[in-house]
Amino acid sequence: MPHLLTSALPYANGPLHLGHLAGAYLPADIYARYLRLMGKDVLWVCGSDEHGAAITLRAKKEGISPRDIIDKYHTLNKESFAALGISFDYYHRTSAPLHHETSQEFFRTLDKKGDEFIVRSTEQYYDPEFGQFLADRYIKGTCPRCGFAEAYGDQCEHCGSDLSPTELINPVSTLSGTQPILRETKHWYFDLAKHEEFLRTWIQEGTVDGEQQHDPAQWKKHVIGQCMSWLNEGLQPRAITRDLDWGISVPHPEAEGKVLYVWFDAPIGYISSTRQWCLENGRDWKDYWQNPDTELIHFIGKDNIVFHCLIFPAMLRAHGGYVLPKNVPANQFLNFEGDKFSKSRGWGIELHEYVEEFKDFPNGEDALRWALIRNLPEQQDADFTWDGFTEYYDKDLADKLGNFLNRVTVLTHKFFNGKVPTPAGGARVQERLSEALERIGSHIEAFRFKDAATAFVELATFGNTFLQEAAPWTLAKADPDDPRIAEVMYDCLQIAAVLALTAHPFVPLVSAKVRTVLRQEIVENGDWAQARDQLSAGKPLLRPGHAIGEAGVLFPKIVDRKDDRLLQIIQRQRDKLTAALQERDAAAAPVAETPASALPPAKPEISFEDFTKLDLRTATVLTAEPIKKSNKLLHLTIDLGGGETRSVVSGIAKHFDPADLPGQPVVVVTNLAPRKMAGVRSEAMILMAEDGEGTLQFVSPPTGFGNGWTVR
Incomplete structure (x- = not known):
């Protein structure tokens, strides 16, 4: 039976952080490694998602081409995954020719069916200055839900609301900084609503055409819940x-200049990645994607549930011939020290940064894997902390696993010259080891990776307790030839062998080191199943007379005066977070009160009637450009609401870059008599605040205000 595993394709527009690793990649790696140890036919595919507006936005920001961006981050993320032991069978990329071919074939097949696509002409924002239609991420404006001024056309990153570009208040093109216009364009839509009944039955009952495809009871509740929420609201056609x-x-004669929407082509990347691996390994990709016996599992984060549980299955069903997923064990989100990961605020640590920071510390890669596994956001959001990292490392890896393995190898060399002794009686731990293998394995098969890790720690704890209570050193003092010494060390060595094996899905680098110490072959496919059979038959994993090496200190403790290397690294990370907090607090700190003597003198008193003569209004800057032959003046165009725009000349050229001003909310005096300045007509005056050093700042209306409203 083929086991086909996929992990969400990460965008190749930036480095990945720990939250990404904990969501879709580390859980899949544990599962894939376990299945291989069970001797299963496993193919785990992933790759870089290299299309979409996010790529072009990043390219524009860095001043390079989209190809440069995807090459840079594809390589960086692929190398980071490898350094942390993420064992993809194939890591593809959606810019590859085979992926383009696969995606276009998928589109053609659906198009030929005649009823899967809806073609519509709609109005979409267009940037006249750049001469192109604007994707959602090319548009910014004020969120209509929370008033955040930097919301994108598809989502507000402040409140998390899904948006459409036409909902934004004061939309601005991120390309030119100008207000876009609406222009008609034609697009293809996947008729998702057509598949609503099939999806509802498949999600709720796990059946397709009356045949059982999966067990809904094995799916996570939040996955089912999110799917049913969408289904109950009614599915809508999705632009592709x-x-x-x-x-x-888009392979259609009427679609010149159009591309496939990234959400449509990205999941097809799983198919093209499989095809590429099969081409390079002499296999048939249909044995995985079109074999009814295939166990297809999607590993994702909760933000991708709808795409993998509703949209992609509907696409596969519409195409025909493809298997559907047996499970989609989506994880929740991982936060960092109580807050969301944020590159702009310096909050968190990226994968490549961790690899570089911890590269000289023994088993630093596995230390991270273990800390994340013990705190995976399987059912609810979780929080990574450096204190938790330290505790899991010291208590689990150093005190339990490392301590047991070191003591066992030292005592074996002391009492039996480094060889597995022959016990006088039968093994006393055989049944316990069989149970441990079964317990850890069953948790992994059920996608309960935290429970599996707990069962692994319980086995290491059992080993330490067993050794401590048997106390062979005490027996040796009374009688060096006491046969119980051989029995104890024989049993402890069998425990060590099982720990070395079961460590592989969690901490593979350490597992390999321990297997080397025990003079066993490096883990191969089928070893877990073989060990299970040996233990069930009463056979040892390490036979009497087998020579072993010495473990030494596998995990030097973090809280240890003798070796503070790791503590220093962690302290540097804490210092970085402290600096980020200080910067945030400084930005939010109240302004110190200015002495009255430093303020400009007050102007003569006026009457209330004089003040009411001023017409103060809210507005937004649309365009800004320098005025020739003037180093002080800028020519601005402002939006006063109701379709009215005005020309304004303002003496702020030495204080602001005109490229930064489009989209700036302002308050203006609208009823001053117009006049020409430097040959340009000025029809309003923008209000500014000036401090004692001559620094200017805009007097801005509250976030979310529209244009043309009275200020009084």
Whole structure:
């Protein structure tokens, strides 16, 4: 039976952080390693998602081409995964020719069916200055839900609301900084609503055409819940094309200049990755994707549930011939020290940074894996902390696993010259070891990886307790030839062998080191199943007379005066977070009160009637440009609401870059008599605040205000 595993394709527009690792990649790695140890036919595919507006936005920001961006981050993320032991069978990329071919074939098949696509002409924002339609991420504006001024056309990253570009208040093109216009364009939509009944039955009952496909009771509740929420609201057609110059060309004679929407082509990346691996390994990709016996599992984060449980299955069903997933064990989100990961605020640590920071510390890669496994966000959001990292490392890896293995190898060399002794009686731990293998394995098969890790620690704890209570050193003092010494060490060595094996899905680098110490072959496919059979038959994993090496200190403790290397690394990370907090607090700190003597003198008193003569209004800057032959003046165009725009000349050129001003909310005096300045007509005056050093700042209306409202 083939086991086909996928992990969400990460965007190749930036480095990945620990939250990504804990969501879709580390859980899949544990599962894949275990299945291989059970001798299963396993193929785990992933790759870089290299299309979409996020790529072009990053390229624009860094001043390089989209190809440069995807090459840079594909390589960085792929190397980071490898350094942390993430054992993909194939890591593809959606810019590859085979992926373009696979995606276009998928589109053609659906298009030929005649009833899977809806073609619509709609109005979409267009940037006249750049001469192109704007994808959602090319548009910014004020969120209509929370008033955040930097919301994108598809989502507000402040409140998390899903948006459409036309909902934004004061939309601005991120390309030119100008207000876009609406222009008609034609797009293809996947008729998702057509598949609603099938999806509802498949999600709730696990059946397709009356045949049982999966067991809904084995799916996580939050996965089922999110799917049913969408189904109960009613599914809508989903656009699958975009007017962009970066992506996969839509293979249709009426779709010139259009590309496939990234959400449509990205999951097809699982298929193209499989095809590429099969081409390079002499296999048939249909044995995985079109074999009814295939166990297809999608590993994702909760933000991808709808795509993998509703949209992609509907696409596969519409195409025909493909298997559907048996499970989608989506994880919740991982936070960092009580807050969301944020590169802009310096909050968190990225994978490549961790690899570089911990590269000289023994087993640093596995230390991270273990800390994340013990705190995986399987059913609810979790929080990574350096205190937790330290505790899991010291208590689990150093005090339990490392301590047991070191003591066993030292005592074996002391009492039996480094060889497995022959016990006088039968093994006393055989049944316990069989149970441990079964317990750890069953948790992994049920995607309960935290429970599996707990069962692994319990086995290491049992080993320490067993050794301590048997106390062979005490027996040796009374009688060096006491046969119980051989029995104890024989049993402890069998425990060590099982720990070395079961460590592999969790901490593979350490597992390999321990197997080397025990002079066993490096873990191979089928070893778990073989060990299970040997133990069930009463046979040892390490036979009498087998020579072993010495473990030494596998995990130097973090809290240890003798070796503070890791403590220093962690302290540097804590210092980084402290600096980020200080910067945030400084930005939010109240301004110190200015002495009255430093303030400018007050102007003569006026009447209330004089003040009411001023017409103060809210507005937004649309355009800004320098005025020739003037180093002080800028020419601005402002939006006063109701379709009214005005020309404004303002003496702020020495204080602001005109490229930064489009989208700036302002308050203006609208009823001053117009006048020409440097040959340019000015029809309003922008209000500014000036401090004692001559620094200017805009007087801005509250976030979320529209244009043209009275200020009084």
